[in-house]
Amino acid sequence: MRMGVAAEAGAHAEFALRAAPGSAGLLALSADAATGNA
Secondary structure, eight states, X not given: OHHHHHHHHHHXXXXXXXXXXXXXXXXXXXXHHHHHHO
């Protein structure tokens, strides 16, 4: 059971690490758009 939980947590962590750069890019684009519109 604990092994399953650890494996699931590892999968979520890997997904978060893969998604983080994309999220940062979207935030940067949003910031650029906000400053451009201001």
